[in-house]
Amino acid sequence: MRLPTPLHVVNEGLAFLLELAALGCLAWWGWQRVEPVALRLVVAVAAPAAAAVLWGLFAAPKARFPVPLPGVLAVKALVFGAAVAALYGVGHPAWAVAFGIVALVNTGVATMDRRAAMHG
Known part of the structure; x- marks a missing residue:
């Protein structure tokens, strides 16, 4: 059964916020936990950038390289x-x-x- 339109929009909006939060978490971790200090900025930028590129290539609705659903779910599992x-x-x-x-349920x-x- 398909979600009613308002719930679909809310769930898609939540998905976007979760994606942004995931990138923020990766940046936060890089800034707080990476040693030596000289590498903190590099990792704080590179970790979320790598996740965003991976997501955009394979998991985004308009992914550069569309993959079957199991591949999309694998990328989401990796990033989340x-x-x-x-x-x-x-x-x-x-x-x-x-x-x-929340990410799993969403x-x-x-x-x-x-x-x-797709089937309805």
Whole structure:
């Protein structure tokens, strides 16, 4: 069953915010935990940039290289999993768990909604 339009829009908006939050978590981790200090800025920029490039190439709605759903879900798992690890790494295990649960539920709902739209 397809989500009603307002719920679809809310879920897609949440997905975008989660993607931005994941990039922010990776930058935060790079800035807080990387040693030596001289590498902090490099990692704080490179980690989210690498995640954004990976997402844009394979997981974005208009991905440069469209892959089947399992590939898209693998990229999302990698990026969101890295964000969860980053949150844990900066000393926020409860936030890491909460972020992981919200990302998992959001991705699951979006996947079911897209499948229903394709078959409906």
